[in-house]
Amino acid sequence: MTTPAPEPAVTAPERQPHHRRRVVVHPDAGTLAEAVAARLLTRLLDVQSLHSPVHVGLTGGTVGIALLRAVARSPIRDVVDWSGVHVWWGDERFLPSGDPDRNETQARDALLDSLGDVLPAENVHAMPALGDGVDTPERSAEAYAAELARFAADGAAAPELDVLLLGMGPDGHVASLFPGHDALTVTGTPTVGVHGSPKPPPERVSLTFEAINAAHQVWFVVAGAEKAAQLGAALSGADVAATPAAGAYGRERTLWLVDAAAAAGLPA
Numbered sequence: 001m002t003t004p005a006p007e008p009a010v011t012a013p014e015r016q017p018h019h020r021r022r023v024v025v026h027p028d029a030g031t032l033a034e035a036v037a038a039r040l041l042t043r044l045l046d047v048q049s050l051h052s053p054v055h056v057g058l059t060g061g062t063v064g065i066a067l068l069r070a071v072a073r074s075p076i077r078d079v080v081d082w083s084g085v086h087v088w089w090g091d092e093r094f095l096p097s098g099d100p101d102r103n104e105t106q107a108r109d110a111l112l113d114s115l116g117d118v119l120p121a122e123n124v125h126a127m128p129a130l131g132d133g134v135d136t137p138e139r140s141a142e143a144y145a146a147e148l149a150r151f152a153a154d155g156a157a158a159p160e161l162d163v164l165l166l167g168m169g170p171d172g173h174v175a176s177l178f179p180g181h182d183a184l185t186v187t188g189t190p191t192v193g194v195h196g197s198p199k200p201p202p203e204r205v206s207l208t209f210e211a212i213n214a215a216h217q218v219w220f221v222v223a224g225a226e227k228a229a230q231l232g233a234a235l236s237g238a239d240v241a242a243t244p245a246a247g248a249y250g251r252e253r254t255l256w257l258v259d260a261a262a263a264a265g266l267p268a
């Protein structure tokens with residue numbers, strides 16, 4: 001009689017910050033927005049088949065808003081159970097509520113308002129606006145940190161975002177973390193008040209790298225020839241102080257969803 005061989009030990013794979021990074025090039029900005037919208041809706045459905053709620057982080061910026069308009073137009077949007085979706089923001093312009101330059105206002109106009117009651121109002125977690133009980137970006141950041149904490153697992157500062165959408169500026173900024181800015185080095189909090197943003201308006205609120213990099217998946221959406229140099233820098237491990245986007249990644253996956261103009265300088 002032979003003794004059965006022992007079962008092999010099972011070891012959990014190690015998490016590596018920059019693993020599973022992929023770049024997907026789309027012909028132009030319009031196609032990019034449509035493709036990211038379809039990808040986002042599919043991701044929401046996939047996650048909903050595994051757990052609920054789903055936490056999504058939105059971005060401002062041209063493509064970030066265009067893709068929300070594409071979600072609004074898609075027939076797939078009605079397959080998603082929006083009552084189980086929580087919406088957050090990666091950054092916000094610190095302006096009065098309803099200001100057309102707020103990322104929240106633009107996202108409501110592009111998508112959220114069209115969802116009506118199927119997306120419960122309490123699932124939409126906007127960064128507090130100027131005059132909305134807060135009078136400085138710091139106060140808004142503190143209030144948003146408290147809101148994030150309400151949805152965080154034990155010991156975490158924020159809920160694990162299933163997808164965090166991020167744009168990138170021509171200077172390599174991500175969310176409202178700008179090159180050489182003090183906010184880049186803030187730790188110990190998921191949010192930070194930002195003054196002196198080179199992209200108007202100057203006062204903003206942003207997730208910190210700590211919060212960004214706690215997301216399950218980070219999806220950059222980047223279009224335009226003016227982004228090509230910083231896209232190349234971010235993908236080749238540039239210094240984060242000079243190219244903040246180089247320091248943002250998802251724990252499980254980082255997708256760079258870009259158009260051909262932005263990708264022009266990348267190696268074939």
Ligand SMILES: O=C(O)C(O)[C@@H](O)[C@H](O)[C@H](O)COP(=O)(O)O
Nearest residue numbers: 060061062063167168169174175
């Ligand atoms: O509030 C904002 O301005 C942003 O969230 C910002 O980080 C934006 O995503 C990039 O600047 C890219 O914006 P564009 O796509 O318009 O270039």
